[in-house]
Amino acid sequence: MRSVHDQLAAVLAAARPVAPLDVVLGDCVGCVLAETVSAPSDVPSADVATCDGYAVRTVDVGLAPEAPAGGDAPADAVLPVVEDAPVTAAAPVRLVAGSAVHVASGAPLPHGADAVVPLERTDRGRARVVVRGGARPGEHVRRAGHDVAAGQVLLEEGTRLGARHLSVAATAGRARLRVHPRPRVVVVTVGDELVEPGRRRDDGGVHDAVGNALAAGVAEAGATAVRVGPVGDDRAALREVIEDQLVRADLLLIAGGLSTGPWDTVTDVLAPLGTVRFDHVAMVPGDRQGFGTVDDVPVLALPGRPVAALVSFEVFVRPALRAMAGHADLFRPSVRAAVTHPWRSPAGLRQFVPATVAGSPLDGYTVTPLGRDDVALSDVARANALAVVGEDTTVVRAGDTLACLVLGD
Template identity: 35%
Template structure:
């Protein structure tokens, strides 16, 4: 495996111009695969372009937010032969063509306007063409010939192929819209998506080779037939899925030197196929064997790559780091460290989704009644109506099997399928009924008291995204759309360690120089309340060798470690001293009260958060910094705490320079603060129901001044 890869993540995308392909994975559809350092995950099937685009954008955003550099390779032409862009847009910039198509392409799950648009473009050129291949069997399109052999085709002044198409054996023309290898249709239906990605990620994204590949996100065109047939054998039974796996693996395994060689091509307006001419580098870089590493594909657990050794390193600059800058750094530089499990939805409460969940079935799957009553074909105009009652009824779980005749009504119960021949339900309290007829008053609009099929969720839609911690309500949502097994993150194992010779366990005998360890019980409860698996690491004395042994053992049992005490720069601050030997140490002097020093680093690859020893400062720093950081390490989305603006019920004059967090509670709708700001008053944490956050700038607070209140219940 290559360890100096040019990109942290490679996402391979096999695009399609076809209609919605249904829920079951199929050939000639859209497939994606993500790989890091030559290790692929399972390829993902996308039933239509709308689902695929959302997934691609989400994946890029997640990787970017985790601080990973991303290369996205598309088996899709990024440009046309020289002269096309100028004729179409008035500029030779191929990216202007992307925007031109994005403004004009109309696309839905089952229909699009690509053939009509191609005909309109052809009308702008002399002769016949350049596009050809009308794929509509019974509908001619003005200016769009069905084949290239159509009489008179040509005279439009453009070459059929780009230089890179000519150099890539077997490549198709981007002007070909139908038949085997419909490259042209894929391009028309793909460029709008590329344009939206560019707009969405702005300056963080570049398009190779038209722009230097120096940004955090790089889009590139490739050709998923560059490598010989057979290399993707056994990767997946569906060839498209196997190819995305192969190419994601190969490009992610390239070293910086080899990738630089692949990228070293002229910035032609026609573009270029990434990897063309460098196939030997791709083959040499691939691990052996190439295989997905998730549960369903190989039987092994999918383990994310370790955090970078410099993930906690702050940029050089100010001596004191503002709270928001510290939080922003954590959000950008941390990423999931947990593996994945496949479990049944019934046991998934509190677990974090590792992959988006796609609805296996629409909900409701069939139009059904919202009330007990009678079903008929609406609407009904104003006035009195008398309808014959058709024999039978429709009930939940026992739908009516026949068709209700026009002008008749059928008895129906809440939740029952709307019978064929009907579309409207009248509430039973609004009718007078006999055994054979019902009477009611109009008007009643068509569709009244009837739920539409799929009005809640539609089969194939993304129901819940990756990174979401599942609530009981989420489980109901997943079950309702037919979800059985889901892929979740393994629980983050968080070790909690107290340090200091002066500490003793609560309930033990102590002398005058000793205190009870208040932090460990508090932080273990925090970890459990945040949905992680707490690991009690006990207490460590002020002995560097002993602490080193404890941390080394803890790294084999934990995914992250919280320590309290020893996190500053004094003689007995052994946590900081040991982390400084790893090359990953960062002592953050944060402009915050209480708290300030945070010691961070990696011990045998496991992130360590060194919290202050004072219980109040330890709790505040745990809530503000450890809570969102651990969520990301666990695979969840970044989770800022819940907050509310409330009137102050206190007075305080605060100087500028640092954020202050005051223990507070709400009384009569206003925030009251604990009488003492002393961080040694542990009982103030029990008295409080949350924190008031005062801004970095100076502020004079008087009763009624708006302040920010963070309830403790929001940290969960």
Template identity: 35%
Template sequence: MVPVAEAIQTIIDLAAPLGIETVDALSAAGRTLAETVRSGESVPAGPRAAVDGYALRAGDQGERGLVSGEIAAGREQAIAVGPGQAVRIMTGGALPAGADAVVMVEDTEERDAVVTVRASLSPGAHIHATGQDIASGQVLLEPGATIGAAEIGVLATVGKTRVQVYRRPRVAVLATGDELVEPWETPPAGCIRDSNRYALLEAVRAAGAEPVWSGVARDTEDELATRFDEARHAADVVITSGGVSMGTRDLIKPLLQERGTIHFGRVNFKPGKPLTVATVDRTLVFGLPGYPVSSLVTFEVFVRPALLALQGAPQLFRPRVDVELEHELRPDAVRPEYARAIVRWQHDRLVARTTGAQGSSRLLSMLGANALLVLAPSEQPLPAGTQVSAMLTGPLL
């Protein structure tokens, strides 16, 4: 069996970023930037008022005569301020010719077209200078940046409406097994509803990739081969669910051996020992176990980082934190175990409790979990209060 760290490194080595495409910058949230973005202009383009008040000359003394008119944001007006004069100006208004400061309205008194200033002023007071926020030519974003709300705001500010990003991988999810029926069907005796395919499709989407619907392949060599070939020709990555263990109806590994290269077929890991990773031509293939929990946990630990690497993401792995166990826990005696847990703040420390029975088929153990506890093999129970490492998969409570 391959150790977990070696398996992850093998996968990352196979997951080079895909090609680059140009997309609408204003709807590129979640994408990874593939270019350097520089501002082609200064922001603000000219000096602007930072407050509501009066534009004037800071060096003038005494009262100022009020110039007719008012300067508001978004309206350029041919108004100039001479010695001993002032003009009303709103926040964001362009500083008029002759003025070098703005006094806040609270620091003034206006009567009979005369403004009395009750504050000390220096040139530049309450002014946003040209390029104060963004200088022309300034590097704003670099390759590898993840585009979020702030990045979209900056791109909009400088008029950058198209950006180059790494292409999202297309990921086909193919379930296997004669026993599977659709969720809306009543299972005949010996059958179960297909939960893995729908859970994995959503996990793929949450990882920023594009899911490709590939249906269910029945347990015959011909149907599996046909469905698999359709999936790999439609996608960059194929995820299969089930059919990777040691049974006579487990047909995924023989198919992959025939068509491509199997890089490993068993991992020293719980839950999900039968995980298989292969390449067929340029398609990366993950053969996940059929048990629902094993399927989702192996996706989280092994598949998700690969999908992020294919997108050129700068951060591939979930954050790790040290947590204190709230109760005794019995790890697996042989394999490293990733136990589903709820991590929360308690006073000044992080504590964790598992989500109950951790069986590979018990999908309820995933509900509410925001972490996977990374437990080293041990024949001894871990008492309450033991510090262990946790991979955060959701927000802290």
């Protein structure tokens, strides 16, 4: 029997990050950056107006008070409007003393101007404009380099890219980024008895509850899933499927087909192909599992029982996918919680108990088990955590504290 620790260590040792690729910006969401991004130039490249209005010199319109009630406002100023400056202006125009330039929001600030008066404080004149209340230096002006300064490091290698990161990359003119792409995971479910959900079951048939669940778990972990199957227990057919899928997989995930004797389909097929090792892993729920490589592609074989497959996915597969995607944080967040109800745990096995965790960091957490002896799939569906009981613990008492893996957000 192999310990959970040894199985996880073997899986993570083989879970190398997917080789970086240059990817178009729109396809980088959720990927991990494989380079450091610096700004090639200032953004904005020159001082710009932040509103529609009139670029002026404050000495020509009077100094506005610090606050609306901060003192008497200067008298209205009347200035000739000598030019229009649209946002598409190639370069700043020059402001003549005693005049104003009509500017659009985002337009370069004219040379000589030190403020922009918004339209609301003017009569919106075109040939000449009445400015009310004066202005203050720098008012409604965004300075060159305000958003991005030339040479500034914008994104560090290892950043998981979201909308705000892509925005700053686009601002710096980057159309593509070098990222670790999402691992491609082929999910194969095995068993003559499996029927795709939505299709009629014959006698002895069961709906495939694992395939869609594992594919969803793969997507939640930040990888790309391709479902294949259900595939029957015919060994030649399964071998053909596996060989076909290896060419497009960064990881092959197989569920079901593990048993003893004549029903051990997956072992018979995988054993001659690579380095896959099969062990009873010392965990519950869980069972016999396989891990190794075939043609340098990591292969994990999980139990066919949905509860055991889902728990094994959380313990072994999800951290591996996070590592392959380049993430630094591989594991679910964990909290320690006080047990509300006692139960017995099997000796020598690490137990993962579907549970509900409630509380807060300030008040502390409690954990209530949903399944203890024979965990049902409905227990897993209602859980928001997995309570973890160590191999040396056989009795969990009310009030004991356990580490709990928090599922979901």
